[in-house]
Amino acid sequence: MNLAQLAQALAAPQPRLANLPEPRLIAAWSETVEAFLDPASAERRRLDPLLVRSCRLSPAGLDAALAAVLGGVREPAFRSLLRAAKQRRRPEAGFVLAILAGNLPGLAVQPLAAAVALRLPALLKSPSAEPWFAPAFLEALARREGAFRDAYAAASWIGGDREIEEPILALAHRVLAYGDQATLDDLARRAPGKLFGYGPKASLGIVASTDFAEPSGVREIAAGLARDVALFDQRGCLSISAVFTDLPAAELGELCSAMAEELARLATLWPPGPAAPDTLAAVQQIRLEAELRGLEHRFLAPSEGTVIVEPELRFLPSPGLRTVRIHPLADLSPLPEILAPWTGRLQGAALAGTAAKVLRPALAALGVSRFAPPGALQHPDASWHNGGIHPLDALLG
16 A cells, blocks of 8 residues: 555544543553563564664663653553543544654654543654654554554655645645654645644743742752753753753752753763764753853763853853753843744743743743743643644644
């Protein structure tokens, strides 16, 4: 069956899926998720060597990454999606085309969980760099419940190939896409009215001084921030690139040192994967500039972490490799104005302290859709309103 025929089959009504009893649907989903969470399972033993190479993560880093992604779609979160799905009207036919990105392993489960909750068929387009996870997960799901076999499929092809994609885009009820802005703009032109896109975004941490004057409190916050930097080797849209704080000088130095110490610990717990030469060069350039400017800094091995106290008050994306800038402010109130040039390109904020949390409405107005304490930012569950919309509504249009 070619891709055009597959799209036609998915677009047809799916009575087996529509009539599948909810307990069986929940059991199949939950058992599959738990199997892929277990590094000792047969599914993971087959998949992990492929993902380590294709995702450029260490084995321990991959395990942590999959724990974060799959943890958000475990049974309690999936049941919440099911309850929300009952309040929505889904189309009788049609399917979702989900175009996935390759920066995070296991990303397929996020749109797939919403599609399964709605009993809406889906075609998952795997990135060419990582074509393994989605078909493996769907095959495991179908082994546990045959009704999924005809309703969900995964395939990989070169994105932008009009001959391949035009019949698929024509039949899809909805197109969900992760990618750069040029990719999303192209899809919007070719699938008018159908696209919901997740473009490239960045995240930050905000630490207020009034709640964390004691060194122990600063160190606890630093540990959480470092986890949100190191997870996924800082390649996720919820990976922290910068921290803004009104801590006084002594506590600022403590924050810098404590983040570096925690990044060093995490480099042992989650060793970094191989660094791309251009990324490594960018980090080395940032380090050299910091030294030439006399900025306070803590440097680990280049792939393990870089912490720089940057007095310039503008948001700068990180080049990666667990690199983070700390920006000191006299007070936090001007921060929304400082971040305004990034409106629509900010994803998450790790908030520590009352004065940081007060900024939440202003940050939401800039497009921030995920708020969490430090250390929890990269662990959203399936109900996260990524892009400001419920995940079910993103599929329904």
